[in-house]
Amino acid sequence: MNYSESVKEILQEVGTKDNVQSVTHCMTRLRFVLKNEKLVDDAKVKKIPGVMGVMKKGGQYQVIMGNDVANYYKALTKLGNFSSDASVGEKEKKNLFDAFVDVISGCMSPLIPALIGGGMIKVILILLPLLGWLNESAQSYQILAFFGDAPFYFMPVMLAYTAAQKFGVTPMLAVTIGGIMLHPNFTAMVDAGDPVSIFGLPITLATYSSSVIPILLMVWLMKYIEGAFDKVIPTVLKSFLKPLLVILISGILALVVVGPLGTYAGQLLSTIILWIQGKAGFLALGIMGALMPLIVMTGMHWAFAPIFLIASVQNPDVLILPAMLAANIAQGAACLAVSLKAKDKNLKTVSLAAGISALLAGVTEPALYGVTLKYKKPLYAAMIAGGICGVYMGFTGLESYAFAVPSLVSLPQFIGGEGNGNIINAVIVAIASIIITFVLTLVFGIDEEPDATERVSVPDSIESGSHDPKRVFAPVKGQVIPLEEVNDSAFSAKMMGEGIAILPEDNQIVAPFSGTVAAIFPTKHAIGLVSDSGIELLIHVGIDTVELDGKYFESFVEAGDRVEKGQLLLTADFAKIKAAGYDIITPIVVTNSKDYIEVVAKEEMKNTTENEPIIYAV
Structure with missing residues (x-):
């Protein structure tokens, strides 16, 4: 095998060494990070002697060479002084949305088992009282309730750990900041509602349980805070002075600056949506139905809490809870479609469990972070369905007469008003959301590699x-x-x-x-x-x-x-x-x-x- 000739051709087809930011290899492939992948003609690369195939994944252009890849790599390094840092340029190759999704998915993936477990406990707690097997006032019910709530409530703490690994921050320092944001004393201050400040700096009274974006932003900032202190603190003092300053500075920033960003964004969104609702209610519900997954992810839905938490027959909610009905059902339907279409058995299992959790309990975190956001196209399908159903709800004036997380099981929250029209419209929305999302997800696909061959039997x-x-x-x-x-x-x-x-x-x-x-x-x-x-x-x-x-x-x-x-x-x-x-x-x-x-x-x-x-x- 003429390794030199093959790698010369490969280098030429990937845009010459001027287009290569870095290259490394694993057991079977040359892994290029290219400045511009559009310059590469995959068909021509595949025809080069020794090349078994190509693949684009994780910001890398991978040329599959087989077991002999080390010899090809050795020949390639003779043609130029290539960096072997596979991460170089990866961020530049992604648009902002892809980079954002990658960070969210990468940090959330380890949490999915806990979120699915908590979600399924919530499903059980909905079903058991309906079947008459467990009373809601029983201690067993109350204890199981916080079993199910724990993975969601303490999500910022868990995310602090996974984000610290991703951003290269000391994990326990990041976890400490997550704990500060959820500390019961701070929560009590939020509940009291009195002005709070630290060293004269005002602290926004916001609830960070179940939130995602504030802690991710904070841990990302801690990467630079730690780096700065590493440079200026003498080694002899670093063991105690660095953690002291990192916790102090990061904690203040978390409560005074970073954390409240989501609150302010939510208040702005609330003002805009309520204004649109006053002008064109159907449009406001369409927007909310489509954007609800992203709104929940950022925690901005809490800006509407004064509206949906007091939902009753006298003060029905015509905005948030109806929009969440369409969005939650859509997330569940998207997961069921992924479970049906996916080839990977792990993905099938996770999608099925996440779909059940979203449909029956309205718990969408496993669906959003474990499936739809990760694969993007199912998320688009769910958002389109949520928007369409939102417009329908706006025209029909769907109302929620009680606060409950909307799901198939909690549809009775829409019983009320004159006649049965309201609950019928809620059922129509649920069915339409399932059908539209399911079909769109199957049509859009999930970007899995198709089966290359049929499975053969043992002769x-x-x-x-x-x-x-x-x-x-x-x-x-x-x-x-x-x-x-x-x-x-x-x-x-x-x-x-x-x-x-x-x-x-x-x-x-x-x-x-x-x-x-x-x-x-x-x-x-x-x-x-x-x-x-x-x-x-x-x-x-x-x-x-x-x-x-x-x-x-x-x-x-x-x-x-x-x-x-x-x-x-x-x-x-x-x-x-x-x-x-x-x-x-x-x-x-x-x-x-x-x-x-x-x-x-x-x-x-x-x-x-x-x-x-x-x-x-x-």
Whole structure:
């Protein structure tokens, strides 16, 4: 293979070295950060000898080269002094909305299990009283209520931790600021309503529980506050002086400047919407129905609290609660559509649970942060449906006669007025929101890579052993998943060969056969093996885990080592990897599949242990 000629062509097709901001490589691909991806013709790149495919992901232009990527990278570095910082220029390649969504999604993803759990508890607390199985005045109900509320109420504290990891801030200092914003003494001051100040600086009396934007802005600022103090504080004083000053300055900024921004924005929005409502009610409801997911995300809906918290037969709410009905139902419907359309089993499961939570309890955080905002197109579908239903509600004058978080279960809050017209319109809105959102989400899609091939069955000849097939045993215990369902086209399209994937349930990766270690990447996230029978195998632990740079991985072998079946190769702390926002699904690929008549996976297995064969090669 002429590596030099191939990389010369690659470099030419990606816009020459003038268009390259940085380049690095993982186990199988060259990862470029380009100044302008529009200069690249994907079709021409794919035709270059040695190139198996291309992929655009995470601000990178990835050229898939297979196991020989290190030699291509070595040849490439001879053509220019390229930076290896894969993050260089990534922000410039994204528009402001994409960058905003990436920050929100990246920080919120680790919170999704807690939000789904809390949301499902809220669903249970709605259903049990309706079934007569639990009284709302019972202590069990009251205790379960704060079980369900806790993930949402303390969201700023949890976000402080995840945002600190993303922005490079000391985690416990960030968590402390989140605690300041939620401290019961401050909450009591807010409830009292008397003017509050610190060192003469006025503090806006705002509630930050369940809010997102204030703490994210604050932790982002703390990155610069910490950096400034690191430069000016002498080393001998840094251990106690730095945390003192960071907490003091950040806490004051959080309560005096950053936190109130959402409050002021909400008040401005409230003034604008109420003015529009006075001129054209249908338009105000259309805007609220469409923008409600973003309004809730920023916490600005609390600016309308005086309106919806006192909703009653005498003072019905014709704005916020009706708009939330359309928006909440739309979020749930979008998630159900994603669950139906998605190929990734994890996404299917998360979407289904988030959809149920939104539809039955009106708890939309798992849906918004775990699904719709992350994939964008389902969010657009939900916002369009919310806007359409909002206009309908404006024309029909839909009213809410009680305060409850709108959902399918809480539809009785719309019973009232003369006749049954109001509740009928509420049901129409709910049904229309479901149908419109569901259909639009299916039409828009979720930007998953399409299935590259149909799943093949294990042939009878392999099952009977008549061809003496070579076997690959599971390197890790877990759930077996078809390779086509891996959320990475390099694997799902089988560019590197046939194989299967496992969703690990154990932290140990063991040798799937006896043979030698062909290569192990410095970041330890991937390992290449050659069996005694000639199978060349790639075990890629997680998706995009190269970005962890070896964190949470530990290897026990080196390239060239002899290994026996079942021998420990490496360990991976999958809980921490998953908490860091990475998909832990582990593709296992026979990279020399072309050397065999057929390479197939034992399809009927749902779960496996290290002692069971998962791939046969004939």
